[in-house]
Amino acid sequence: DFIQKFSFEDRRSKKMVVDASNIVAFIPGAASKKVIVVTAHYDHVGIGRPDATGDSIYNGADDNASGTAAMLVLAEYFSKNRPQHGMLFVGLDAEEMGLQGAKALVNDFPYPLEQILLNVNMDMLSRSDAKEVYVSGTHYYPQFKTILEKIPTDGGSSLRFGHDVPGTGADDWTRSSDHGAFFEKKVPHLYFGVEDHADYHRPSDSFAGIHPEFYKATVKLILKSLLALDKSLVENQ
Numbered sequence: 694d695f696i697q698k699f700s701f702e703d704r705r706s707k708k709m710v711v712d713a714s715n716i717v718a719f720i721p722g723a724a725s726k727k728v729i730v731v732t733a734h735y736d737h738v739g740i741g742r743p744d745a746t747g748d749s750i751y752n753g754a755d756d757n758a759s760g761t762a763a764m765l766v767l768a769e770y771f772s773k774n775r776p777q778h779g780m781l782f783v784g785l786d787a788e789e790m791g792l793q794g795a796k797a798l799v800n801d802f803p804y805p806l807e808q809i810l811l812n813v814n815m816d817m818l819s820r821s822d823a824k825e826v827y828v829s830g831t832h833y834y835p836q837f838k839t840i841l842e843k844i845p846t847d848g849g850s851s852l853r854f855g856h857d858v859p860g861t862g863a864d865d866w867t868r869s870s871d872h873g874a875f876f877e878k879k880v881p882h883l884y885f886g887v888e889d890h891a892d893y894h895r896p897s898d899s900f901a902g903i904h905p906e907f908y909k910a911t912v913k914l915i916l917k918s919l920l921a922l923d924k925s926l927v928e929n930q
Contacts, residue, residue, distance in 0.1 A: 699797035703790060715794045716784040720771050725927050727810040728779040729919070731767060732795065732871050733760030734788030734816065738894060748896040755890070755898050757788070759819035763912045770916060777927040778810055785871050788816075795874035810926060811837070812882040813919065814872035819908035821887045825853050826911045828918070829866040829884040832857040833876075837883055840925045844917050849910025852918075856888075883922075885915055 697715040702708070716735075722728075737753025752758075761784055768782040785794035799806065818826060831838035831854050838854060846852065856866040867873065872882035892898040 697797065697801070699786075699794070699801075701787065701790070701793045701797070710787070710790070710793075713786045713793065713797070715786055715798055718768055718782045720768075720776060720780045720782075722777055722779040722927075723775050724777040725810075726779065726808065727926075728781055728804060728808055729776070729810055729923065730781045730783065730812045730875070731764055731919070732783045732785055732798075732812060732814045733757055733764040734785040734794060734871055735761045736786050736789055736794075738789055741896075744896050746896075751894070751896050752899045754900045754903055755819050755887075756817050756893065757815075759817060759903070759908060760815035760886075763815050763818055763915065766912060767916060767919065771919075776919075776923045778923055780923075788871050792871050792874045795871035799874050799878050799880070806878055806880055809875070809880045811922065812872050812875040812880055813915075813922075814870055814875075814882060814884045815886065815915065816870040816884070817886045817893075818911050818915075819887075819903045819905075820890055821850075821904065821907055823851075824849065824904075824907050824910075825851050826885055826887055826914065827853045827856050827866075829855065829857040829886070830872070830882050832859075833867075834881045834883070837881070837922065840921050841883075841918055844914070844921055846914060847910060850907055850914050852914055883918075885911075885918075 695717050700711040734757050738751035743749040787793035872884045875882045
């Protein structure tokens, strides 16, 4: 039914959350049984402490409606343009509560984890004054950097490498979003995201703060990345 229901204990309240759901879609590959798992979490903080204006609704436009919308566009593209590898697209729940959706997915994956070629995770894609999106993970998986470095950009968004060096504290994003659950299971990952901004985890993370042209260019850049990875990795198998 394309819905993976799961439950977990809320680490703050110590109560069980029993109504969480990951939303899953699968496109079989044309040339390989290996799978690229494309993920984005669709939950956010909800209602919390009011800000100076009295607003207590955390909209989560960048974190992570931007990643979720990108995932839907990519799924639509590959449903019409069959990839070489299988692609599993997953809208993950409960990332903000400790990567719970990703943990549920990897703990009950429909195939052996060894069949996963790569996890591509997207979390915060739609705003950057510097017009930069980072891809984290190539420190561990330099074979992917070789592929991504060759991708041309149109100037609206630049791809940067980094935020994945061990021992750098908060600057290391290896476990900062859902790809962390894949990393713990020794599944290769690439994480696309922007650096934190003033509205991160605040009610002011609304649509008004989105940079539309940068966002569109970034999603196109991720599409180019997926196409290049899909082609290059199947040729090397």
